[in-house]
Amino acid sequence: MANKRQEKRFVPLSKPQIVQEDIDIVTKVLESGRLSIGPYTELFEKAIAEYVGVKYVAAVSSGTSALHLILKALNFGKGDLLIVPSFTFVASANVALYEYGSVTFVDIDPITMNMDIEHFKTIVEENFNKFRRIFLMAVDVFGHPLDWDKINIFAEKYDVTVVEDSCEALGSEYKGKKVGTFGVAGAFAFYPNKQITTGEGGVVVTNNEKIYKMSVSLRNQGRGESQGWLSHDYVGYNYRIDEMSAALGWSQMQRLDEIIEKRAKVAERYKALLKDLPLELPVVMDYVTKMSWFVYVVRLPQGTPSAVRDTLIRKLEDEGVQCRNYFAPVHLQKPYRELGWKEGMLPVTEDISQRTIAIPFYTDMEQEDQEYVAEKLRIVLETLLK
Template sequence: MRKSIVEPLVEALRTVLPPVGAVSLHEPCFTGNEWNYVKECLDTGWVSSVGKFVDRFEEELASFTGANCAIAVVNGTAALHVCLLLAGVLPGDEVLIPSLTFIATANAVSYCGAVPHFVDSNERTLGLDPVKLEQYLAEIVDLQAGSCYNRKTGRRIRAVVPMHTFGHPVDLDALVDVCERFCVELVEDAAESIGSYYKGKHTGNHGRLAALSFNGNKTITTGGGGAVITNDEELGRLAKHLTTTAKVPHPWKFNHDMVGFNYRLPNLNAALGCAQLEQLPRFLAAKRQLFETYHGVLRGFEGVRLMSEPEFTRSNYWLQAIILDECIADQRDIILERTNARGIMTRPCWTLMQNQPMFTECPRMETPVAQSLERRLINIPSSAILTDVAR
């Protein structure tokens, strides 16, 4: 009979965390200029979607990520929706996304009237597996006049959307090659990966468009918020126009030249984001230190692996994750119960998209790795404030 690792694991986690009180999975850290910048918005009355902090946040975000343009929007899902529209995704198209992802990835595809097409993940990166994807597409698609078609459904496959799970970049070079071979657009769901790099280049710069998120539980937060980033300046201008109700600039007339969206980020939120960006290097250092501390106390646990950054990447370690071997996967739920009962917030991975009731009829490849990870993965407390670096 296998020995239970539950109690030793709980005790090991507790040595890293505060000895008393509840510990959240991830909480924001407001120790910089947040109060000053938000107060300036209130004092001046610039609280809506126009103001100096919106412009500043976009400029500094572009500078940090290395992108030519950053367009701040109300949340990461809105950002991804706009990215897909600008990538040419039309109603009836298919978009390849990992089954192991947050629901927003699939929802954004659905907002376009398109169909999510689910693919498997890679054990090492937790993200979309480009090797399996290439083999799969070679079996099911036809290339016609520079477009990719699913011969089983007859629908065009327009784009592929990798999601950098918990901040760990996927194998982007291999994925770019797949996209070029099969004539599909690469749109990065970089919602979780601000501060993550693949071979020295920030995530979000490997396709024409990418989406970031600044939700309250992200590495930096604007409360709610997101951004489109792109190196195509024309797409950047169009993204800003589309997210500002497609209003034609004029001192007083309300003319609009396309169906647009009221997606712009308010100045209040951008003020928070500017203050958070100032502290981002410190947050990243704190999260890396937290990973090292966890690694030190967990390395002796047989059958437990702490997720580490894949080769050729530098992860932001947004959410720390432990992965159980298959032989002890049946202890996952007990670990979740015991940790939460002890005030240590943990959670399982997301339910696979292919098992969500609204997506069960969507096309998909076989997903053995995603299904296995779903059974074995546990997120553990990951806040930057859990280390001395961010306090």
């Protein structure tokens, strides 16, 4: 890395890859005049189903919508418990509260930042006779798959219903099998910082016909099969994806493997550029046969106060390097504090959350920008960690 002062530049936290084929297909939809409930929704669903290896896919308006519909289709509600990591996006937990179910949080593994499986087992054993049913919202955080063999053997023993939140992990594989397929149903999301984007959008993926049919009905105001457009069997939602978004998603699916490969190269460059800095870098476990990188999150040394992390982010922003803390613990957000959660209840989550920094990461990131990020990190860290 060059030691000479680099000219100041702006490096965004994320940036979607939009190519001419994407623009052309969206323009084609606009020109067709059919902007909702059209052929590209079906094409997009088929592309996801074939890629992931499932029978059924229902495209919806967001990953949150997908998770909500899965719980709704499973009749999750009062008397049920959802176990979910606090180190995730808030929607992973919120969808349980939509249906008036109970939520409890599981701590995380300090290496992968995925759910601590031993803590999960303890929670299940402690609550086994206290609830009608127990559900697990299993999050493949930052694209890294969970250790699914360990989870599913235990879940089956205790009749835990597993829903896979793979919203950040499209394309990742655990022992050769695509994520999103290890629970009764899974969800992917396509916000602009994801591997592929639809602008806003998500999908339910499942081999369970009932979940699929309920998701299709509920996303479209609860309309029944083969009924008129104003006939409704259920109290549903407007969770449909529009045709422009579906067409964009279908176009991007045509090059998903190429996108994943490019993102892996960006991650490898960061690993080399940052290896000598006082940071904990992401670790990919040996059971991961394909890692689909979502973000690149580094951690300051253990014991570093969150105020140092916040100062680091501020100083990097001043140098044009856009960064964010990733994630803030869900259990310490106001709605969950009001349910009794407080500091000290999930020590690993709380420790790691105050040390994390998501640095710029996207598919077409140039090496020069990565070198700029690494150099600015080095300079600011030398000042802050004296």
